[in-house]
Amino acid sequence: MNGPIMRLDDVSVVHRIKGAGLFGHGSVQALNGASLEIRAGETVGVVGESGCGKSTMAKAMVGLQRPTSGSIIFEGRDIWSLKDRERRSHLGRGVGMIFQDPAASLNRRMPISQVVRDPLDVHDVGTPKERTARVRDLLDLVGLPRSAADVLPSQLSGGQRQRVSIARALALEPSLVIADEPTSALDVSVRAQILNLLLDLKERLGIAMVFVSHDIQTVKRVSDRVVTMYLGRIVEETPADRLPELAVHPYTRALFSATPGLLDPIDPIPLVGPVPSAANPPSGCPFRTRCWKATEVCSELMPGPMLAAEGHTYRCHHPVPAGITTADLAASARAATADLVKEPS
Numbered sequence: 001m002n003g004p005i006m007r008l009d010d011v012s013v014v015h016r017i018k019g020a021g022l023f024g025h026g027s028v029q030a031l032n033g034a035s036l037e038i039r040a041g042e043t044v045g046v047v048g049e050s051g052c053g054k055s056t057m058a059k060a061m062v063g064l065q066r067p068t069s070g071s072i073i074f075e076g077r078d079i080w081s082l083k084d085r086e087r088r089s090h091l092g093r094g095v096g097m098i099f100q101d102p103a104a105s106l107n108r109r110m111p112i113s114q115v116v117r118d119p120l121d122v123h124d125v126g127t128p129k130e131r132t133a134r135v136r137d138l139l140d141l142v143g144l145p146r147s148a149a150d151v152l153p154s155q156l157s158g159g160q161r162q163r164v165s166i167a168r169a170l171a172l173e174p175s176l177v178i179a180d181e182p183t184s185a186l187d188v189s190v191r192a193q194i195l196n197l198l199l200d201l202k203e204r205l206g207i208a209m210v211f212v213s214h215d216i217q218t219v220k221r222v223s224d225r226v227v228t229m230y231l232g233r234i235v236e237e238t239p240a241d242r243l244p245e246l247a248v249h250p251y252t253r254a255l256f257s258a259t260p261g262l263l264d265p266i267d268p269i270p271l272v273g274p275v276p277s278a279a280n281p282p283s284g285c286p287f288r289t290r291c292w293k294a295t296e297v298c299s300e301l302m303p304g305p306m307l308a309a310e311g312h313t314y315r316c317h318h319p320v321p322a323g324i325t326t327a328d329l330a331a332s333a334r335a336a337t338a339d340l341v342k343e344p345s
């Protein structure tokens, strides 16, 4: 299958906040007009600073967050137009979710065998005997000893618990796994093991994956395509092997320029000030208040998606021209923002 297995079409999520704003209420646009396609077997990485909407998008894809507008089509069905029960069944069978913190996402009173078996019971898959055998296979698949079946999550290490989460996410043979920071709550020593397990299983089972992470180096390594988000918007979608030097959005360049190990020498592009509040975003392009290339048009108009190359789209009025290195960009950003950016003391 070459077409997308999941398609997001102009998806927005607005949270109402009680007790905020002049009249005792306000809103946060956590996701703003996100459009994205996920194809069978591919890995799409999602990067961006804290609060840019990565988790909100992931939750909408897996059925945990209803969009305020827009549609999400998974395997031919518009998931948010389905009745709750149908949606749970369609997504539950087709999409697995791996959360950041396995300690919080596993029912602490259930023995591991039941945690892994739960999706099979809920979706009434196979006979009781087949379910028991499937749990054994899943524990083998994720490298847990069979003795782990009888213990509680609290009796396992963090890495082992994340193996349980992976087994549970794979129980119904999904075609798509959404992994939201799957290794960041783990000890550094086991992160690589869990990441390698996830990638190995994804490859062997031909699953597509959405990989949300702050760890930009890892995202680049594991992804086919990388989506950059800023203040609820997807601002660039780039084939991973073109990163960082062929990214054309100033924000993608800035984000990657501050990541050790990608450019030698590392030369961070300075940005002005913090990320604005999602409750009160700037007009036009949300990045313009921190962007050294911004002009008047940026405050008036959010740029539409534009095509840089096959599989490479961006939303920017002043994309970085081809051939400009990050070092050149860092120099021009420093010159443009010299009086605005405070050097760290």
Ligand SMILES: Nc1ncnc2c1ncn2[C@@H]1O[C@H](COP(=O)(O)OP(=O)(O)OP(=O)(O)O)[C@@H](O)[C@H]1O
Pocket (backbone or CB within 6 Å): 015, 016, 017, 028, 029, 030, 048, 049, 050, 051, 052, 053, 054, 055, 056, 057, 278, 279
């Ligand atoms: N339930 C909620 N109610 C109100 N605001 C929310 C809610 N969930 C998220 N937000 C806000 O929506 C925005 C996007 O949040 P989200 O968690 O999706 O970002 P993120 O990129 O995943 O951040 P992080 O990397 O820190 O997990 C943030 O401003 C956040 O404070």
